[in-house]
Amino acid sequence: MAQNSRKKPNILVTGTPGTGKTTTSFSLAEATQLRHINIGELVREKNLHDGWDDQFDCHIINEDLVCDELEDLMEEGGNIVDYHGCDFFPERWFDHVVVLQTDNSVLYDRLSTRGYTGSKLSNNIECEIFQVLLEEAKESYPEDVVVALKSDTVDDITRNVASLTDWVRSWQPKA
Numbered sequence: 081m082a083q084n085s086r087k088k089p090n091i092l093v094t095g096t097p098g099t100g101k102t103t104t105s106f107s108l109a110e111a112t113q114l115r116h117i118n119i120g121e122l123v124r125e126k127n128l129h130d131g132w133d134d135q136f137d138c139h140i141i142n143e144d145l146v147c148d149e150l151e152d153l154m155e156e157g158g159n160i161v162d163y164h165g166c167d168f169f170p171e172r173w174f175d176h177v178v179v180l181q182t183d184n185s186v187l188y189d190r191l192s193t194r195g196y197t198g199s200k201l202s203n204n205i206e207c208e209i210f211q212v213l214l215e216e217a218k219e220s221y222p223e224d225v226v227v228a229l230k231s232d233t234v235d236d237i238t239r240n241v242a243s244l245t246d247w248v249r250s251w252q253p254k255a
Contacts, residue, residue, distance in 0.1 A: 086157030088114060089251040090173055091244070094166045094217060095180035096208040098190040100231040104180060104240055105162035111245045112160075115153070119146060119163035136200050143168040166213065167220045176247060177221045179214045180231040180240075 091114070093105045102118060109116035119141075123129050128146050129139035147169065153159055154173040161169070166177065182190070187208050191201050207213065217226045229240045 086155070086253060088158030089175040089248060090154055090157055090159045090161070091176045091178060091248070092161045092163070092166055092169065092174045092217075093178045093180065094163060095213050095231070096182070096187065097164050097196075097204050098187050098194065099180035099182040099208070100237050101162045101164065101180055104178075104231065104237055104244075105160045107237065107241045108244050108248075109160050111241055112248045114158045114160050114248065117150070117153070117159055117161045119161065122146065122149065136203075141165075164213070165216070167216050169220075171221055174221060175225060175251060176244075177217050177226045178240075178244065179217050179226065179228045181211070181214065181228055182208065182230075183232050184208055186232050 091108070093101045093108070095101055105116045105118070108114070120139075123139055123141050123146065126145075126149060128142050128149060130142050131140050132138070133140050150161075150173075154161075154170075161174075184205055188201070188205055191204055196204065214226075214228050229243075230236050231240065
């Protein structure tokens, strides 16, 4: 099914862990009545992984299984996908790719509060410093669908959700 046959848009909300993806996605789903799909939860619930990575204390996601699981939902449209990676999803799935960015000191505090330590903490901070997710998004999707949004405070998140809600309401399928 081509993008233009969807009646509702698909949005990818990505960024380094701790940038507010799930909070933003949940609030946006409430505001727009789009479906929120948290990839981390989906991987755990449906066992879409290849085991556990002890070094990074997380599941090893099986990208093919995730894409197979999502294909029909994405063709239908009306989804907000929440994940810290973006380069394995098919380009045709998304009408808008949002990369959330957070000041390093704010991110450090958020990740420390979550219990991130050692290489898991330092690797995520480095990803944010070097804008790895923004570059990944720009390399994986057309420039006109990728947007970077600041996500340091509750006010930032509120503004982002309002802006994205306006975008959803004005979205039109391509002819």
